[in-house]
Structure formats: structure tokens, C-alpha cells
Amino acid sequence: MGKSSGEEKGYGMKYAYWSVICKTPECGNRHYAKLIGESEGRTNYLLQGDLPQEFHYHCEKCGIDHSYTVDDMVSVEIDPPALSGLREWW
Numbered sequence: 559m560g561k562s563s564g565e566e567k568g569y570g571m572k573y574a575y576w577s578v579i580c581k582t583p584e585c586g587n588r589h590y591a592k593l594i595g596e597s598e599g600r601t602n603y604l605l606q607g608d609l610p611q612e613f614h615y616h617c618e619k620c621g622i623d624h625s626y627t628v629d630d631m632v633s634v635e636i637d638p639p640a641l642s643g644l645r646e647w648w
């Protein structure tokens with residue numbers, strides 16, 4: 559039982575981003591706010607930089623504006639280059 563050794567190697571490098579989930583309940587669209595950097599394989603990242611107290615974002619999926627704070631930020635890890643053209647929030 560258990561995995562054979564050596565299979566863990568070679569997976570693609572992932573990148574971590576700050577994101578928020580659209581506050582429209584039936585929408586759930588994820589907005590990517592800022593690139594953190596290469597994944598360090600952890601789930602807690604420190605928010606860095608001069609963050610505004612409030613972010614406003616117009617969701618292109620449901621068309622509604624919501625405001626977000628740093629408490630709404632969730633880190634997420636994905637493979638590049640899915641977010642080419644990301645406009646960072648701060």
C-alpha cells in the first residue's frame with residue numbers, strides 16, 4: 559500500500575495569488591487581485607505592500623460592483639499562464 563516512490567517529482571510549478579470570491583451569492587466568480595509569487599507549498603501568506611482599506615471590483619460575470627477588504631482575501635495556487643493580463647489591485 560502507499561505510493562511508489564519517485565512519482566512526486568516533475569509536477570509543474572504553481573504560482574500563488576491573492577483572490578476574492580464575488581459576493582453575489584449565485585455568482586461565485588473568483589477575482590485575482592495580486593500575484594504573490596512562486597508557490598512555497600504553504601497555505602498562509604502574508605499580505606504585503608500598501609493595501610487600500612477597501613477594494614472595489616466590477617464583476618464581469620454578474621455585472622455587479624462589490625467592495626472588498628483584506629479580510630476577504632484568499633490565497634490560491636494555480637498554474638501559469640492562466641492569468642496573463644491580470645491587473646493587480648495594489
Ligand SMILES: [Zn+2]
Binds near residue numbers: 580581586622
Ligand atoms: Zn459576480
